[in-house]
Amino acid sequence: xxxxxxxxxxAGVSVxxxxxxxxxxxxxxxxxxxxxxEVGARLGYAPHGAAQSLITNRTxxxxxxxxxxxxxxxxxxxxxxxxxxxxxxxxxxxSSAHQEPAELEAALRAMRGRVDGMIIMAPDLAARAQLxxxxxxxxxxxxxxxxxxxxxxxIAIANHAGAHAMVSHxxxxxxxxxxxxxxxxxxxxxxxxxxxxxxxxxxxxxxxDPALEAHGxxxxxxxxAAAERLLALDRPPTALFAANDxxxxxxxxxxxxxxxxxxxDIAVAGFDDIPLARYMDPPLTSVHVDISALGERAARRLxxxxxxxxxxxRTDEILPATLVVRASCGAPSGGARxxxxxxxxx
Amino acid sequence: xxxxxxxxxxAGVSVxxxxxxxxxxxxxxxxxxxxxxEVGARLGYAPHGAAQSLITNRTxxxxxxxxxxxxxxxxxxxxxxxxxxxxxxxxxxxSSAHQEPAELEAALRAMRGRVDGMIIMAPDLAARAQLxxxxxxxxxxxxxxxxxxxxxxxIAIANHAGAHAMVSHxxxxxxxxxxxxxxxxxxxxxxxxxxxxxxxxxxxxxxxDPALEAHGxxxxxxxxAAAERLLALDRPPTALFAANDxxxxxxxxxxxxxxxxxxxDIAVAGFDDIPLARYMDPPLTSVHVDISALGERAARRLxxxxxxxxxxxRTDEILPATLVVRASCGAPSGGARxxxxxxxxx
DNA sequence: GCCGCCGATGTAAACGATTACATCATGCAG
DNA sequence: CTGCATGATGTAATCGTTTACATCGGCGGC
Numbered sequence: 001x002x003x004x005x006x007x008x009x010x011a012g013v014s015v016x017x018x019x020x021x022x023x024x025x026x027x028x029x030x031x032x033x034x035x036x037x038e039v040g041a042r043l044g045y046a047p048h049g050a051a052q053s054l055i056t057n058r059t060x061x062x063x064x065x066x067x068x069x070x071x072x073x074x075x076x077x078x079x080x081x082x083x084x085x086x087x088x089x090x091x092x093x094x095s096s097a098h099q100e101p102a103e104l105e106a107a108l109r110a111m112r113g114r115v116d117g118m119i120i121m122a123p124d125l126a127a128r129a130q131l132x133x134x135x136x137x138x139x140x141x142x143x144x145x146x147x148x149x150x151x152x153x154x155i156a157i158a159n160h161a162g163a164h165a166m167v168s169h170x171x172x173x174x175x176x177x178x179x180x181x182x183x184x185x186x187x188x189x190x191x192x193x194x195x196x197x198x199x200x201x202x203x204x205x206x207x208x209d210p211a212l213e214a215h216g217x218x219x220x221x222x223x224x225a226a227a228e229r230l231l232a233l234d235r236p237p238t239a240l241f242a243a244n245d246x247x248x249x250x251x252x253x254x255x256x257x258x259x260x261x262x263x264x265d266i267a268v269a270g271f272d273d274i275p276l277a278r279y280m281d282p283p284l285t286s287v288h289v290d291i292s293a294l295g296e297r298a299a300r301r302l303x304x305x306x307x308x309x310x311x312x313x314r315t316d317e318i319l320p321a322t323l324v325v326r327a328s329c330g331a332p333s334g335g336a337r338x339x340x341x342x343x344x345x346x
Numbered sequence: 347x348x349x350x351x352x353x354x355x356x357a358g359v360s361v362x363x364x365x366x367x368x369x370x371x372x373x374x375x376x377x378x379x380x381x382x383x384e385v386g387a388r389l390g391y392a393p394h395g396a397a398q399s400l401i402t403n404r405t406x407x408x409x410x411x412x413x414x415x416x417x418x419x420x421x422x423x424x425x426x427x428x429x430x431x432x433x434x435x436x437x438x439x440x441s442s443a444h445q446e447p448a449e450l451e452a453a454l455r456a457m458r459g460r461v462d463g464m465i466i467m468a469p470d471l472a473a474r475a476q477l478x479x480x481x482x483x484x485x486x487x488x489x490x491x492x493x494x495x496x497x498x499x500x501i502a503i504a505n506h507a508g509a510h511a512m513v514s515h516x517x518x519x520x521x522x523x524x525x526x527x528x529x530x531x532x533x534x535x536x537x538x539x540x541x542x543x544x545x546x547x548x549x550x551x552x553x554x555d556p557a558l559e560a561h562g563x564x565x566x567x568x569x570x571a572a573a574e575r576l577l578a579l580d581r582p583p584t585a586l587f588a589a590n591d592x593x594x595x596x597x598x599x600x601x602x603x604x605x606x607x608x609x610x611d612i613a614v615a616g617f618d619d620i621p622l623a624r625y626m627d628p629p630l631t632s633v634h635v636d637i638s639a640l641g642e643r644a645a646r647r648l649x650x651x652x653x654x655x656x657x658x659x660r661t662d663e664i665l666p667a668t669l670v671v672r673a674s675c676g677a678p679s680g681g682a683r684x685x686x687x688x689x690x691x692x
Numbered sequence: 693g694c695c696g697c698c699g700a701t702g703t704a705a706a707c708g709a710t711t712a713c714a715t716c717a718t719g720c721a722g
Numbered sequence: 723c724t725g726c727a728t729g730a731t732g733t734a735a736t737c738g739t740t741t742a743c744a745t746c747g748g749c750g751g752c
Contacts, residue, residue, distance in 0.1 A: 003739085005738080014702045014703075015739080016740080025741090026700085027699060027700070029699085048400070049457075050460070051396075051739040052739055053396035054708065054739070056740065071421060072417055072418055075419075078440070082441065083443065094438055094439075094440055096428050097428070097429065114407075114437070220622060220624075220625050250625055252625070253625040256627055275566055276566060278599075279595045279598065349707090361708090361732090362732060362733080362734095366730095372731095373729065374730075378730085396709090397710090398710075399737090400708080400710095400736090400739085402709085459738085
């Protein structure tokens, strides 16, 4: 492998000069700069990242710790992070599927000297608790609401508000028996969406029937199965709010298979507004959240925090969600309404 | 930040001993090993990645270069890579959206000293040509068929065979006017799938009507728009093969909107077999490819190549695809058939 | 003509680990 | 008792950069 010394020797200058040419910080005479660039290009020289990191104490890399990644959500958040990171000359080191607290900690240690900051998504409540107790080595931004750990800022989705708005919407359409299909147990998003559902019912003075809360785990099949169970009830629901679109789509399939009409016999709504939602039959009413924006905001916040070390930004930010009404809920017309433009500073 | 020296001092030993304890290579007396571990844990010591990389010349990281990432495909391939990589103690550095050859080269340079090997996916033909001319710094595995560059192995999806099988299947159902919705221009997967479509028609002695090849770009909307154009033809097709499922789903929507029945009036098939395909109405016939396995294979191949430097593995491997017949194509029954178990050694 | 400044360049000390080699005590064979 | 292998540990060179500091020539102000 060819190093800065090789370039220096062949260009007849010292390593310091070569370094200056490439970093562009100190003044270098035009003559030598051209000469060095020439030699560098001919030799195919590229600075050794590790060596640079060692001396500058900056890696130009941000780490991303994600849970096991379901579907498009993962792509989108990474895309948002990667785009803003690269724009600032940063790389992205990803690591996924850290359910066990121990594994999570190991991953975190391994990042030492490899990243300048971290974006961590730990929707699992147990892992999250563990996280709070870890020594904070570098700037960190949490995805999802940071209930406890006061050591980092966070960015979350308006889960509660979104779910509340959706269920309220269903109520406004005249539904009184509204079921929900929940997300995975112990998942924070799932819990918050369920909370929004319950609160909306309570706000409207409707009873909370436990039989109408069917378990799911965010994938299509669990939505299908949950819908089948709900339809088999003595008094089946007239509306169904799934905690994400994948499950809603599974539910649509189950409902059709039972020979029922959507939305006439039963209204359906989802959460996430994945691209495919509008192409369903009928098009799926959902809560739109801009996942890529979530990643982008997180990256931006992290980069800011890294720029001004010390004055860490402990803000908890909530990304607004938008109600997208389509045919599956039986509402008269389409259109989107904004809700919860909240940006809560604690 | 706390270094190996701090641990050494507090434990009353030399840095060498601490290093030995952490790497576990050389023998260390049980007494001191415990002592060092104790101090290390108390101080929260973690070895500095960059420093290790510099001296050992190994980063324990593999780089992944991806094009702009559409939908679930991206998640899946990354998941496959990340899982196998982590199992071997490797990290994953991702970088996406490199369309421009210049940008791609810059990204590649920036990896120097940060990764031990690379997985590169460059479906764009122009970028791919550029790639072949780059000096090969480290072991590399290409995703998608490596037409030219003889400097690396590759793993590809059975695009041609999959499309061929699907179109042949439609022909066997009696269709003679079969349209296709193509993927993005200049995209290799798209080109190969189109090739498979054309060859299947030719093999069956059917004419190739250019009007039946509608442009798309892999997203839902383009599928919707393309289907509208096809339906407006004087002699509309009786079957439709979309180059991916997203476009097929957009097409389903357009066809319904035109008041036509699927599959009675027009049969529809896709490619990729995304999880949602089976939940469509009607369930979507598609070509199943295991994307996560693609990433996994790529990672495994790369890790192998890195383990035995020099004897690079220039094999071109093709991952088999499976025909998944559901209701949308109007075939009598369901079930999957394997095709193209090809693993071509060149 | 001298002084000081400035711009261009070189010298060498870091950065934090790994590891070949040296050192040293210990135990055991002869 | 001597010599040597062995196991535990320390010393110091090394990886490829960046950067504070030194050097040096030229130039303008006085």
